Amino acid sequence: MRDVAVIGVGMTKFGKYPGTVVDMMSEASLKAIEDAGTDAVESVYVANMGSGALNRQTAVASALIDNINLLGKTAAVAVENGPASGQNAVKLGYLEVASGFSDMVMVAGGEKMRAVLGSEATDFVARMAHPDAEYPHGVTLPSLAAMFARLHMHKYGVTNEDLARVAIKNQNNGMLNPYAHIHQKISLEGILLMREAIINNPIIADPLRLYDMCPVSDGAAAMILCPLEKAKEFTDTPVVIAGVGQGTDLHAVHERPNPLELQSVQYASEQAFRRAKIDRSQIDFCELHDAFTILEFAESEQAGFFDRGTAHIALKNGETEIGGKLPINPSGGLKARGHPVGATGVAQLVECTWQLRGDAGKRQVNGAERSFSINFGGFGNNVVATIMKRGDVQ
Amino acid sequence: MRDVAVIGVGMTKFGKYPGTVVDMMSEASLKAIEDAGTDAVESVYVANMGSGALNRQTAVASALIDNINLLGKTAAVAVENGPASGQNAVKLGYLEVASGFSDMVMVAGGEKMRAVLGSEATDFVARMAHPDAEYPHGVTLPSLAAMFARLHMHKYGVTNEDLARVAIKNQNNGMLNPYAHIHQKISLEGILLMREAIINNPIIADPLRLYDMCPVSDGAAAMILCPLEKAKEFTDTPVVIAGVGQGTDLHAVHERPNPLELQSVQYASEQAFRRAKIDRSQIDFCELHDAFTILEFAESEQAGFFDRGTAHIALKNGETEIGGKLPINPSGGLKARGHPVGATGVAQLVECTWQLRGDAGKRQVNGAERSFSINFGGFGNNVVATIMKRGDVQ
Numbered sequence: 001m002r003d004v005a006v007i008g009v010g011m012t013k014f015g016k017y018p019g020t021v022v023d024m025m026s027e028a029s030l031k032a033i034e035d036a037g038t039d040a041v042e043s044v045y046v047a048n049m050g051s052g053a054l055n056r057q058t059a060v061a062s063a064l065i066d067n068i069n070l071l072g073k074t075a076a077v078a079v080e081n082g083p084a085s086g087q088n089a090v091k092l093g094y095l096e097v098a099s100g101f102s103d104m105v106m107v108a109g110g111e112k113m114r115a116v117l118g119s120e121a122t123d124f125v126a127r128m129a130h131p132d133a134e135y136p137h138g139v140t141l142p143s144l145a146a147m148f149a150r151l152h153m154h155k156y157g158v159t160n161e162d163l164a165r166v167a168i169k170n171q172n173n174g175m176l177n178p179y180a181h182i183h184q185k186i187s188l189e190g191i192l193l194m195r196e197a198i199i200n201n202p203i204i205a206d207p208l209r210l211y212d213m214c215p216v217s218d219g220a221a222a223m224i225l226c227p228l229e230k231a232k233e234f235t236d237t238p239v240v241i242a243g244v245g246q247g248t249d250l251h252a253v254h255e256r257p258n259p260l261e262l263q264s265v266q267y268a269s270e271q272a273f274r275r276a277k278i279d280r281s282q283i284d285f286c287e288l289h290d291a292f293t294i295l296e297f298a299e300s301e302q303a304g305f306f307d308r309g310t311a312h313i314a315l316k317n318g319e320t321e322i323g324g325k326l327p328i329n330p331s332g333g334l335k336a337r338g339h340p341v342g343a344t345g346v347a348q349l350v351e352c353t354w355q356l357r358g359d360a361g362k363r364q365v366n367g368a369e370r371s372f373s374i375n376f377g378g379f380g381n382n383v384v385a386t387i388m389k390r391g392d393v394q
Numbered sequence: 395m396r397d398v399a400v401i402g403v404g405m406t407k408f409g410k411y412p413g414t415v416v417d418m419m420s421e422a423s424l425k426a427i428e429d430a431g432t433d434a435v436e437s438v439y440v441a442n443m444g445s446g447a448l449n450r451q452t453a454v455a456s457a458l459i460d461n462i463n464l465l466g467k468t469a470a471v472a473v474e475n476g477p478a479s480g481q482n483a484v485k486l487g488y489l490e491v492a493s494g495f496s497d498m499v500m501v502a503g504g505e506k507m508r509a510v511l512g513s514e515a516t517d518f519v520a521r522m523a524h525p526d527a528e529y530p531h532g533v534t535l536p537s538l539a540a541m542f543a544r545l546h547m548h549k550y551g552v553t554n555e556d557l558a559r560v561a562i563k564n565q566n567n568g569m570l571n572p573y574a575h576i577h578q579k580i581s582l583e584g585i586l587l588m589r590e591a592i593i594n595n596p597i598i599a600d601p602l603r604l605y606d607m608c609p610v611s612d613g614a615a616a617m618i619l620c621p622l623e624k625a626k627e628f629t630d631t632p633v634v635i636a637g638v639g640q641g642t643d644l645h646a647v648h649e650r651p652n653p654l655e656l657q658s659v660q661y662a663s664e665q666a667f668r669r670a671k672i673d674r675s676q677i678d679f680c681e682l683h684d685a686f687t688i689l690e691f692a693e694s695e696q697a698g699f700f701d702r703g704t705a706h707i708a709l710k711n712g713e714t715e716i717g718g719k720l721p722i723n724p725s726g727g728l729k730a731r732g733h734p735v736g737a738t739g740v741a742q743l744v745e746c747t748w749q750l751r752g753d754a755g756k757r758q759v760n761g762a763e764r765s766f767s768i769n770f771g772g773f774g775n776n777v778v779a780t781i782m783k784r785g786d787v788q
Contacts, residue, residue, distance in 0.1 A: 075640035099493030246469035
């Protein structure tokens with residue numbers, strides 16, 4: 001397999017997008033093409049979960065390449081793996097280049113979720129729950145996250161304040177990210193005050209409150225991949241996809257032998273590290289899938305960065321802040337950047353690319369050479385992990 | 395890139411399936427696993443166009459592998475490329491094995507279209523038309539096919555009887571295929587009689603009538619891929635994926651410089667032949683995408699098997715019958731097997747596998763060594779072509 005590098009990236013401002021889902025993906029794609037300085041892509045992978053259901057637009061990959069005039073010999077296909085669609089699409093683009101089948105591939109992820117009413121978007125996402133064992137009984141992703149949080153908090157002594165600190169860190173990081181949906185600085189005092197005035201931070205699924213949840217967002221992100229050996233033609237700062245892993249788990253969460261074990265995160269992480277041939281201690285920062293605050297703790301522990309039940313202590317000690325030992329979600333994560341489901345995994349790796357190039361502005365992790373990212377689908381039934389590194393390091 | 399072989403295939407009876415879309419894909423998958431004699435797949439690709447919209451089931455790849463108990467280290471993802479989803483998923487599974495990333499991959503395609511009312515299924519498919527230039531003006535795939543047919547007929551002297559002969563051949567072939575949706579032998583006399591009694595063969599989009607259209611079907615198909623060098627552990631009759639190609643075209647058909655030119659078919663075919671390093675004359679039979687009768691002529695000409703405007707003459711001369719020089723759609727094609735959109739491309743290659751193994755029963759093409767197949771997305775805006783061959787031929 002050939003080494004594969006990222007030579008161009010682009011992203012829309014997350015939040016509410018005025019145009020169509022195809023316009024939005026086009027904007028991100030054209031930015032990636034401009035950044036790479038080439039549109040000679042042989043293949044386009046589009047990460048999208050629900051344009052058919054949410055936007056009544058099917059065959060979105062064909063619509064995208066038509067809209068940005070990449071026709072003819074350019075292949076195009078959409079990839080759907082729930083909220084893990086983004087990194088899954090990057091994996092497939094990576095495989096196409098690594099195999100030698102193509103020399104240049106674009107991956108674009110996008111989702112326009114604010115086009116439908118809140119309850120419709122929620123129902124659409126809830127349909128990822130098990131169709132017999134969960135959904136008909138009212139089980140949604142927030143409720144699964146709440147039960148998971150309750151158990152985790154009980155077992156490890158994690159408090160609501162600890163969860164709030166994830167939101168605070170990530171929203172504060174998001175203040176430094178011009179692409180983030182949420183630009184609102186919050187403090188622990190503020191969160192606690194809001195809890196008193198329940199209306200500002202209501203319970204969504206006890207113990208999780210509004211500020212424990214990512215927002216419903218529109219957004220798109222894109223990247224262009226080519227063999228590392230050709231990357232120097234296009235950029236002085238290629239970023240390499242060093243290792244990709246993917247794991248799955250039982251669909252119905254209550255069937256898992258230990259519901260606190262995120263087997264999919266474990267498998268995906270182990271595989272990514274094995275393929276990248278590097279060690280956890282070499283990772284300089286992580287972009288994790290904090291759709292719910294609790295997941296940042298759980299994923300960082302399951303991926304092996306912290307002992308079980310200690311991630312909240314590391315956060316309290318400042319270790320996961322941008323200036324800390326292992327910054328987590330310098331972008332602001334899903335909490336602040338937003339979570340347009342098909343876009344998220346691509347956006348995570350676009351952030352990793354910016355950080356590894358040294359282009360992350362005020363949120364830059366100094367000297368970052370290697371990144372780790374988790375893209376979490378469903379309630380952990382399908383997870384992709386991606387390790388990236390600067391092109392000039394081993 | 396490594397050579398990749400098919401070691402197991404499975405299919406449901408197409409038509410109306412009583413269970414869920416996941417049950418249906420599970421049945422096809424378990425048949426493929428039984429046929430291969432192994433379920434040690436590292437990755438599953440699911441071709442599906444609309445379970446989110448048609449069946450309100452998202453994250454269908456995760457649901458499938460949970461249902462058939464392929465959890466943990468097995469990755470799973472869904473692939474959507476309209477009616478070309480099936481061969482596109484096979485292409486991605488092929489790339490994963492060819493690259494060396496995985497040693498065994500399953501591809502499953504399925505669509506449950508009869509779960510919704512006819513008009514809803516039609517609208518769902520129509521949404522593939524251009525969202526600004528076509529769909530709002532009432533342009534659907536049948537109407538595009540009708541305009542294409544009218545132009546083709548005018549230019550090349552093709553008649554309604556010529557189109558009917560495609561339906562007759564394919565439905566008669568379908569009589570020999572136990573998996574086909576339509577088991578109804580028809581004759582030219584019968585078609586002509588039915589035309590008189592308009593009710594039995596009504597005009598859908600002039601000049602195309604009911605018998606020029608594929609049915610709306612439920613169905614699923616699956617195949618298991620591994621490196622050719624390992625295939626002998628599992629089967630005495632491996633079938634090799636010799637070449638894959640993909641091409642695209644302008645989304646809005648009226649923008650194409652020559653609407654009779656199917657540029658996507660041309661590119662996909664040329665690429666597949668170039669990668670397979672074989673010649674058109676070495677192909678023993680084709681499985682083409684006859685969603686409309688006219689497409690069988692147009693695709694076989696554009697792919698280079700016949701001169702322009704002569705495919706209908708070859709059919710009249712019996713050349714494309716099962717016993718002819720170049721049998722086309724020995725399975726019965728989409729016309730008789732049916733067209734559950736996500737399943738079709740996989741089903742085409744399952745048929746090719748059966749034929750190349752010599753396992754196609756009464757519809758066997760004698761001595762078939764190499765096959766060619768087209769999976770046609772939208773109205774030709776996204777096409778995949780796949781060439782397969784017996785493992786024991788060059």
